[in-house]
Amino acid sequence: MARVWISIAFVAWAVQAQRSPAGVIAGRVTDEFGDPVIEARVWVESAGVAAPRPRPSTLTTTDDRGEYRVAGLVPGDYIVAVERIGGYIIYDVSGPVSFSSGRSAPETIYYPGASAPADAQPVKVAAGEERARIDFLLKAEPPVLPPVAAMRMAQAGARPKDPDATAALRGRVSAIDGRAVPHAHVELLPEVDLMQSAVTTADGEGSFEFRNLLPGRFRIVATKPGFAALDPNPADAASPASTRAVELMRQETRERVDLALARWGSVSGTIVDDAGAPVRGAGVQLLQIRYSRGRRRLGGGSALRLTDDRGRYRIFAVPPGQYVVSAAIGGAATADLSGYARSYYPGTPNAANAQFVPVARSQDLAGIDMALSRTRTARITGQVVNAAGAPSNPGSLTMIASANAASVVSVPSGARITGDGAFEFPNVPPGQYVIRADRGRRNAEEGEFGTIVVAVDGSDVTGLTLKTSTGSTISGRIVFDAFNGTMPPSPAALELAPMPIDYDQAPANIASAEIHTDWSFEVRGINGPRRLQLLRVPAGWMLKEVRVRGLDATDQPIVFGRRDQSLADVEVVLTDRVSAVGGSVVDDHGRGAAAAQVMVFSTDRSRWYEASRFMRKTAAAADGTFSASGLPFGSYYVAALARLPFATDEEWQDPSFLESLARRAASLTIREGETQPITLRLTN
Numbered sequence: 001m002a003r004v005w006i007s008i009a010f011v012a013w014a015v016q017a018q019r020s021p022a023g024v025i026a027g028r029v030t031d032e033f034g035d036p037v038i039e040a041r042v043w044v045e046s047a048g049v050a051a052p053r054p055r056p057s058t059l060t061t062t063d064d065r066g067e068y069r070v071a072g073l074v075p076g077d078y079i080v081a082v083e084r085i086g087g088y089i090i091y092d093v094s095g096p097v098s099f100s101s102g103r104s105a106p107e108t109i110y111y112p113g114a115s116a117p118a119d120a121q122p123v124k125v126a127a128g129e130e131r132a133r134i135d136f137l138l139k140a141e142p143p144v145l146p147p148v149a150a151m152r153m154a155q156a157g158a159r160p161k162d163p164d165a166t167a168a169l170r171g172r173v174s175a176i177d178g179r180a181v182p183h184a185h186v187e188l189l190p191e192v193d194l195m196q197s198a199v200t201t202a203d204g205e206g207s208f209e210f211r212n213l214l215p216g217r218f219r220i221v222a223t224k225p226g227f228a229a230l231d232p233n234p235a236d237a238a239s240p241a242s243t244r245a246v247e248l249m250r251q252e253t254r255e256r257v258d259l260a261l262a263r264w265g266s267v268s269g270t271i272v273d274d275a276g277a278p279v280r281g282a283g284v285q286l287l288q289i290r291y292s293r294g295r296r297r298l299g300g301g302s303a304l305r306l307t308d309d310r311g312r313y314r315i316f317a318v319p320p321g322q323y324v325v326s327a328a329i330g331g332a333a334t335a336d337l338s339g340y341a342r343s344y345y346p347g348t349p350n351a352a353n354a355q356f357v358p359v360a361r362s363q364d365l366a367g368i369d370m371a372l373s374r375t376r377t378a379r380i381t382g383q384v385v386n387a388a389g390a391p392s393n394p395g396s397l398t399m400i401a402s403a404n405a406a407s408v409v410s411v412p413s414g415a416r417i418t419g420d421g422a423f424e425f426p427n428v429p430p431g432q433y434v435i436r437a438d439r440g441r442r443n444a445e446e447g448e449f450g451t452i453v454v455a456v457d458g459s460d461v462t463g464l465t466l467k468t469s470t471g472s473t474i475s476g477r478i479v480f481d482a483f484n485g486t487m488p489p490s491p492a493a494l495e496l497a498p499m500p501i502d503y504d505q506a507p508a509n510i511a512s513a514e515i516h517t518d519w520s521f522e523v524r525g526i527n528g529p530r531r532l533q534l535l536r537v538p539a540g541w542m543l544k545e546v547r548v549r550g551l552d553a554t555d556q557p558i559v560f561g562r563r564d565q566s567l568a569d570v571e572v573v574l575t576d577r578v579s580a581v582g583g584s585v586v587d588d589h590g591r592g593a594a595a596a597q598v599m600v601f602s603t604d605r606s607r608w609y610e611a612s613r614f615m616r617k618t619a620a621a622a623d624g625t626f627s628a629s630g631l632p633f634g635s636y637y638v639a640a641l642a643r644l645p646f647a648t649d650e651e652w653q654d655p656s657f658l659e660s661l662a663r664r665a666a667s668l669t670i671r672e673g674e675t676q677p678i679t680l681r682l683t684n
Contacts, residue, residue, distance in 0.1 A: 023073035023125035024309065025080060027134035028066045033183045033204075036066025037138055038225045038316075040082060044070050047077035047122040060308075064226050064264055064316035071280070071309035077122040080111040082136050109136060143185040143199035152194055167213040167248040171257035173206040173222045176230070176240055176362065180206030181261050184224040191217040215250045219243060220257060227261035228319065234595040234622060265318040265359050269368035270311045271327050273340070278311025279372060283334040286315055286323040286357075287411065288647060291654035293503040294610060295403055297410040298324055298351055301647075306334065320361040321647065324354045325368050326411070330377065330427025341375035341429045342409070349373035349429075351409050377427045378456050382464025384421035384437050387448055391421040394437035394468065395447065399425050402453060403504050405432040428456050437468050438507045444514035446471060446525035449507050471525035472560035474498060474532065476570030478519040483673075486540050486576035491515040495536035496572060499611050501529040501557045521572075526560040532570070533611050542630035543613055544575040555613070577673035580629035585620045585640040585680045592624020593682050596640045600628045601658055603635040603667065608655045617652055633672050637665035640680040 025044060029037040040062040062068045084107040110120035111134055123131055145153070173184040182204045190196040196216065202208040221243045223229070233239040240260030248254060271282045288301035301323055307313045313327075325345035330338045344354035347370040359365055380399070386392035397415040401407035415423040415435075425435070433454045439447025450468035454461055478496075480488050496513040500506035505528030512535070513523040532553070534543045546554045548570055559565060585596040600616045601607075607614035616628040620640070639661040644652055651657070668676050 021128035022071060022309070023075065023128065024069060024071045024130040024132075025073060025078065025123060025125065025134050026067070026069040026130065026132045027080075027136065029062050029068065029082060029136045029138065030066050031138050031140040033140055035140070035183060036064060036226065037062060037136075038064050038066065040066070040068070040084075042068050042070070042080060042082050042136075044073070044078050044080050047079050063314050064266060069308050073125050075125060075127045077124050079117055079120045080123055080134055081108055081117070081120070082138065083108045084138060109138065111136065113137065140183065140201075143187070143201050145197050145199055146187070146189070146194075149189075149194040149197035153197070161212070162214060164250055165212045165214050166251040167215060167253070168209065168211045169213070169218075169220070169246060169248065169254040169257050170207070170209045171220070171255075171259060173202050173208065173224075173259045173261060175227070176260055176262050180204075181222075181224055181227065182206055184208075184222050184227075184259075184261065186259070187221045187223075188213075189219045189221065191219070213248055215248055215252075217245065217247045219245055220259065222259035222261055224261060226264055228264055228317075230260050230262055263362040264316050265320065265361065265363045265365070266314060266316040267318055267323070267325065267357065267359060267365045267368055268312070268314040269325070269366065269370070271307050271313065272311055272369070272371050274371060274374050276371070278307070278309070279329060279337070280307055280309045280311065281334050281337075282307045282311070282313070282327045282329045282372065284313040284315065284325065284327045285411070286318065287326050287409070288321060288323055290648060291646075291651040291657070292410070292648070293403070293500075295410065295503075296654055296656065297401075297408055298326075298354075299410045318359050319647070320359055320363075322356045322358050324351070325357055325370070326351075326354075326409075327370065327372060328427075329372060336426070338377055338427045339374055340372040340427065341377065342411070343370060343373045345370050347371045347373065349375055351407075375429055376458040377429055378458055379460045379462070380425040380428055380433075380435070380454055380456065380464065381460075381462045382423055382435075382452075382466060384417075384423060384450070384466045384468065386468050387470045389467070392448075392468070393417060393419055393421055394423075394450075394466075395439040397423055397435065397437050399428075399433050399435045399454075402432045402434045403502070407431055430456050430458055432456075434504045435464075435466060436507070437466050438509075439468070441507070441509040441511050444511050444523050446507055446509070446511045446527070449525070449527045451505055453504070469527055469561055470563070471527045472562065472566040473522065473524045474513070474526060474560075474567050474570060475520070475522040476568065476572065478515060478521060479571050479573045480541075481544055481573055481575040481577075484576045488519075489538040489541065491517060491519065493536070493538035494534065496521060496523075497533060497535050497611075498523060498526050498530035498560070499533045499535075501531065501609075505529065528561065529557045529559045531555060531557055531609075532572070533613065534572070534574075535611055537574070537630055539629070540576055540578060541574045542578045542632075544573040547571040547573065555607075578629050579631050579633065579670045579672055580627055580675040581616075581631065581636070581638060581668070581670065581678060582625075582627040582675050583678040583680065584624045585626060585682060586624055587682050592622070593620055593640070593642065594622045594624060596620040596624065596626075596642055596680075596682060597644050597652075598626045598628065598638065598640045598680065599652060599658075599661060599665075600631060600636050600638050601661075603637060603662075605655065605659075608653070608658055610650065610653055612653075615653060615658075627675075629675075631670050633670060635667065635669050637662050637667055638678055638680060639665035640682055642682050 188198040229242040232241040286302035287298040328342040341349040384394040398412040400412045448468035513521040585593040602614035620626040
């Protein structure tokens with residue numbers, strides 16, 4: 001993946017393009033096959049600068065078409081360059097994911113293709129002139145092996161050819177419409193011997209081949225920038241998918257091992273102000289209704305994209321779904337223009353009046369235009385001090401609508417921060433907010449953390465002091481009650497974490513306890529009310545109780561934050577008398593429902609909270625059988641769905657969704673150490 005930094009030698013950055021006869025440099029970055037180089041950054045510097053370097057003050061990135069645009073240029077000569085960093089982008093359900101190819105140093109290419117700034121061709125820009133087609137042609141990225149496989153192969157060096165390496169497979173990579181996906185990367189990943197890993201690039205017709213393979217089981221995977229992965233359908237092995245499992249025999253040649261990818265979707269449009277003039281530097285984002293951190297709200301469904309000098313935006317890598325298009329200005333990451341509220345398509349400041357925009361798979365949805373709404377906004381200023389009371393840069397400082405507020409939107413805003421911890425949140429509309437300072441997590445320790453609640457009514461709020469805390473420590477021991485004589489598992493098989501009760505008082509990244517080989521554990525820097533919960537338990541074990549100072553504190557909220565609120569000698573007791581629900585899911589014809597989603601959850605609604613041990617979700621096997629273990633004694637609802645209508649895995653824990661399931665779910669009682677059988681029918 002190439003990345004392009006655009007940095008300009010002056011600081012003037014007009015909010016609206018028509019206010020200054022500034023120049024523009026625009027172009028496209030492609031590889032030798034003509035494919036766009038996505039998420040590349042190009043940087044621009046005045047000609048004559050001794051050693052031009054990318055500066056992050058002004059940035060632009062290429063979109064999914066490989067296009068870039070740099071505006072606001074004063075008349076003069078400019079050097080334009082692409083700094084290339086090895087790697088490529090794939091896509092999963094949560095968005096684009098980058099993988100490095102392991103290249104040791106970035107490669108800088110200067111327009112029109114020079115490797116040194118002295119050989120670059122300056123681009124002359126006159127007042128108000130647009131210099132288009134300042135294009136770059138880069139070498140295509142080679143396919144890369146997974147890092148572990150590449151390291152082992154490098155260590156082993158050349159090996160003689162194995163006489164049993166006589167198998168081969170061939171296939172084709174296509175899009176969901178059947179058209180070829182040329183030059184896709186294809187990985188062959190062995191189930192056992194990583195030394196048999198291989199990669200190749202499909203040809204112009206999407207065809208690929210692997211030869212001289214040893215017998216065995218392999219997983220074959222296709223990726224390409226600009227395309228989304230398609231997960232296999234367990235109920236339909238012939239459905240299009242980006243990965244396949246293959247078993248090869250000696251001297252076998254397997255044909256038609258076909259893989260499929262889905263082209264990214266996109267949403268584009270223009271943002272204007274209340275006078276109809278295009279707005280430059282507005283942050284545009286797709287939002288979705290999601291259950292996260294204990295609330296169902298409108299939250300981030302895409303990366304933030306800034307409008308260009310024409311007010312235009314383009315959001316790509318958009319999975320199919322229902323979205324609300326949101327635009328904001330005046331924040332830390334956007335143009336500095338106050339007096340405009342966050343607006344929602346088709347042009348309202350009220351999220352409740354927003355119009356959902358449906359995006360189909362691989363759809364390019366254009367013309368989603370809207371005007372920003374004027375409102376009375378305020379500034380919030382203050383200073384962060386550390387636990388010792390000294391001014392401190394907090395690391396991360398964000399503001400978000402309080403979980404206790406009526407707001408239906410949960411989009412964090414960043415602050416403008418100076419080195420001494422002074423901060424400013426500009427352009428804040430009325431509402432109740434929480435400002436969180438967070439040093440971040442480091443292994444089993446949450447860094448210094450602090451919050452302050454702010455109510456905004458349109459007047460500036462100044463002089464705030466946000467003090468961070470080093471938090472409390474929780475330490476103790478894992479104890480095993482081996483009623484059936486089961487051997488203890490490895491410490492790495494357990495995950496113990498203090499889960500938040502009030503997300504306004506907790507950092508974004510929760511620490512897990514460090515569990516030692518003697519079964520002692522410790523987790524540090526804990527703030528706010530928490531429950532100590534086991535998030536991962538190996539088969540054959542379940543949580544029995546949590547003891548604090550000899551008293552049963554299982555599932556109880558405990559407040560942390562000060563040093564004197566630390567806990568020592570906590571005992572987390574596991575038992576091998578495991579309770580479970582097991583059975584099968586069948587469809588209307590009585591056949592096993594492969595991959596059906598089964599939810600088991602307590603009839604006691606006070607147990608419906610994130611990561612509760614009184615709730616389990618599991619998937620049925622190919623024959624429709626399932627098992628959900630580790631559930632404490634009590635009464636439960638059990639329901640099965642063909643699929644869950646959510647984008648993220650945690651959303652099924654939303655109490656409103658569980659309430660809808662409870663009305664049509666089966667019920668049973670789970671007893672200690674027993675497996676309760678049940679047969680479920682799919683619920684639509």
